[in-house]
Amino acid sequence: MKRAMKRDDLLQPQDREAGFILPVVMVALAVISLSIWAALSALESTRKDLSDLRADIRLQRTALVAEARVAYLLATEPLGAAGLRQGARRYRISDEFSAASESSEPVDPLANVLRFDNRAYEMSLGSDTVAEVRLQDEAGLLNLNILDQVALERLLRNLGAKEEAARQLAATLHDFIDADDLKRLNGAEASEYERAGQMPPPNRDLNQVSEAFSAFGWSSELPAGAAGRLAELTSTASATTPFNLNTAPQDVLRAWFDLTEDEAATVIRARETSLLVGPTSLTSLTGRPAQPSDFRLYAFPGRSIRLSVRLVNEPRGATHISWIRLAEAGDIYPYFVLGPEIDNPSSKFAERANEQDEDTPPRPFPFPVG
Ligand SMILES: [Ca+2]
Numbered sequence: 001m002k003r004a005m006k007r008d009d010l011l012q013p014q015d016r017e018a019g020f021i022l023p024v025v026m027v028a029l030a031v032i033s034l035s036i037w038a039a040l041s042a043l044e045s046t047r048k049d050l051s052d053l054r055a056d057i058r059l060q061r062t063a064l065v066a067e068a069r070v071a072y073l074l075a076t077e078p079l080g081a082a083g084l085r086q087g088a089r090r091y092r093i094s095d096e097f098s099a100a101s102e103s104s105e106p107v108d109p110l111a112n113v114l115r116f117d118n119r120a121y122e123m124s125l126g127s128d129t130v131a132e133v134r135l136q137d138e139a140g141l142l143n144l145n146i147l148d149q150v151a152l153e154r155l156l157r158n159l160g161a162k163e164e165a166a167r168q169l170a171a172t173l174h175d176f177i178d179a180d181d182l183k184r185l186n187g188a189e190a191s192e193y194e195r196a197g198q199m200p201p202p203n204r205d206l207n208q209v210s211e212a213f214s215a216f217g218w219s220s221e222l223p224a225g226a227a228g229r230l231a232e233l234t235s236t237a238s239a240t241t242p243f244n245l246n247t248a249p250q251d252v253l254r255a256w257f258d259l260t261e262d263e264a265a266t267v268i269r270a271r272e273t274s275l276l277v278g279p280t281s282l283t284s285l286t287g288r289p290a291q292p293s294d295f296r297l298y299a300f301p302g303r304s305i306r307l308s309v310r311l312v313n314e315p316r317g318a319t320h321i322s323w324i325r326l327a328e329a330g331d332i333y334p335y336f337v338l339g340p341e342i343d344n345p346s347s348k349f350a351e352r353a354n355e356q357d358e359d360t361p362p363r364p365f366p367f368p369v370g
Helices: 002-076 093-097 149-158 163-177 190-195 209-214 226-233 250-257 261-270 279-286 348-356
Strands: 083-085 113-115 117-125 129-137 304-311 319-326 335-343
Touching: 002 117, 002 129, 002 304, 002 319, 002 335, 113 117, 149 163, 149 226, 149 250, 163 209, 209 226, 226 250, 250 261, 250 279, 261 279
Parallel strands: none
Antiparallel strands: 083 113, 117 129, 129 304, 304 319, 319 335
16 A cells, blocks of 8 residues: 555656646647737737828828918918919909909909818829818808807708707707807706706807707717718807808708708809809899898808818828918917817718719819919
């Protein structure tokens, strides 16, 4: 017994070892294989990150060049109703709409205009970088700070909201912005927000469109895809900003003047060749009575231009969005650049904007001489 025990002590570990080595090797091999696989995946993902990073840098660099070009043009070329009039003589605003100008030569106010209606221009930066550049005048967008509940309701309905939801969303946004605490029909003031556990309404003008999505019901009641379109079609300019019929997208024209899609398309076709001076231009084009407000200018850009830059041939297709804002008297700089935001490439707007442009290839973006 004692001997057997001794023999066990001497031999058994070896036996155990022999039976143990193979699994250990197999486990080790599995671990090594897994590590190699993990390292390769990490390398692959690092390479993807690097390529995304390179694309981001290329986009930002391109957007900075585009900003500089637009700012230069804004500072040096006269502003007209539809955009920048390159190479044009400086006129008073009224000259643009009068056939008989002080000059003896006939003036075409739409000749050589860099349009602020969000159409695509193509800008080349060397041989391998081509960007699609769009400029949108803020005065062509639906200004949320004006509190036109009827126009906002129409816009929401046209973007897919049901009638009741559109009425409620327009009312709650206006209570969210207006200075008082009086709840309008379908609206919401501090007590509704408190009950829902939300921050109270700021009761002031919005500084950016994204703030609207904190209004009561806006995070839950908007139809799918509407948020991205709203962000593209609305602004938060000051209440004195004009309405520019010459730069408004189709959906904004429809919301302002209760036009059908066809009527708005007619207006947009007409402004390719002649400037629209006010709601009476719409009446003569569509037959639809449109009451002008005596207090509003309908045919001139606002102080801010939205610049959207996207690299052509870039698989991720991200869009760089910034605002170029002309300074007011007394400011040190001639303009300011606000932003940027990088737009989600899969947004409905991007898809739609691309669809709309199928028939009209981008025009070359003008490069300032000098
Ligand atoms: Ca309020």
